[in-house]
Amino acid sequence: MVDEATENLIRVLLVDDEKDFRTVVAKRLGLRGVSIAEAAGGEEALRQLDASPVDLIVLDVKMPGMDGIETLGRIKERFPNSEVILLTGHANARDGVEGIKAGAFDYLSKPVEIEHLYRKLVQAHNKIRRSLDEKREAAFRERIKQQMVVAERLAALGTMATGVAHEINNPLAIVQESAGWMQQILAKPEFGDMPRKADFDKALERIHRAVQRARRITQQLLQVVQTQITEMPDPATLTEVDLHALVQECISLVEQQARLKQIDIVLESPDPPPIAWTDPYPLLQVLINLVTNAIQATDAGGRITLALRASVEQVQIAVQDTGCGIPQSDLSKIFEPFFTTKGVGQGTGMGLYVSWGIVTKLGGLITVESQVNRGTTFTITLPVKN
């Protein structure tokens, strides 16, 4: 059986003041596929580690200048993820025990049996890999947990907001029909020369426009609920979508707006272009939302990058801008309905809320990273067809 870890290259820094010893060990470990760098003493070892870090160190305890135990302390302090195997003098187990207390992975006494050293190296190498995996997994779990908290809050907010939207729709319909009726009457020939007719027309037109605006908001709110009612997307609406083409379509729709502000939009896509199994129209709506926000957040001369990435399990679309960024304190709120930092008539605060709803419905995730004055990246992650 081939151990998975031994397939990966094991890289070791060998620290010993005896050149002949180093040469022999390096050669024999090299035959077993270990990549070896050498250092003649503690100071040199630390310098080398600064220049090109290696996670595994084999360290002689008895060295002139900085001895092995001291070097071990320095290494552990500066590279807490590294593992050190000590080489102690014959029958000098005390050094070894002291080394383990100071954080060494293990110790071997000289003369060293190569096979034994090799096995220890493999063990230490596996330990490093395991702890890396664990860290990565913990970070992933933490991210998911945060997403869930956000999702729950958004769902609760959504329930309330849509209740309001429903209730508002009815009076809105009455306003619309009442104003519409008056418009109809004023359009009749017998009202042709009514005094101040233009004023009435103007006011009624304003009412009409305001109703339209309110209606768009209630529509968007209710659209998100729509996405929450049925958990999985209707399979009938899913198709193979060429993400490159979809992003291109999005760019063509917002290009003019970007050009007016002298903002460059670039598309980075691997070849062949990633394919997603998804519903193209809502996804396009999300992209337009994200890019429109990016344009609004970016000054002339800025740049917006749409980047596609694909792996076996998922595809990603990143929308990155060089704009004003989002302060840390706002990051947790931007997906909420009605959260906007834009003026009246400029923003409704619905774009990201609706986008979140759509992406969630498509079985994906939407995440954000941002630095004030540097820029913002929104990333949509979608599962690949199973």
Next chain:
Amino acid sequence: MFKTPSHIMLVDDEKDFVEMLSLRLKEIDETVIPAYSGAECLEILDKQDIDVIILDVKMPGMDGIETLKEIKKQHPLVEVIMLTGHGTIEGAVEGMKLGAFDFLFKPAEFDALTEKLNQARQRKHDQLERIRKAEAAMLLRRAKI
């Protein structure tokens, strides 16, 4: 456009809405009969000839879907246009499956409403025409025997 005299019924529990929309439709010379519940709608249907019904999905008591089922059972030739909120498109879909002519989101654009109204009226007219022809053919056959 040539308009055959027809009767429209508007069913919604929201009285102000029914009144205002009726006034608008009357303004373009439609005959509108208001009803404020599903039960009232069915009562009127028993007494009066109606061509097209505009029916709100969400009503207390007998809702739009139940009302639609009864309408289609008792008066299959009457065309029904469902009025639905945006969050309740399921209602619209179910309504279509149960034989509604079409649906509109509320608040609906007046032009869209009148267009659907005309189409529904046309369909009812065509349907009646076909029935009349079929009956005529049947009579003719009987006469020959």
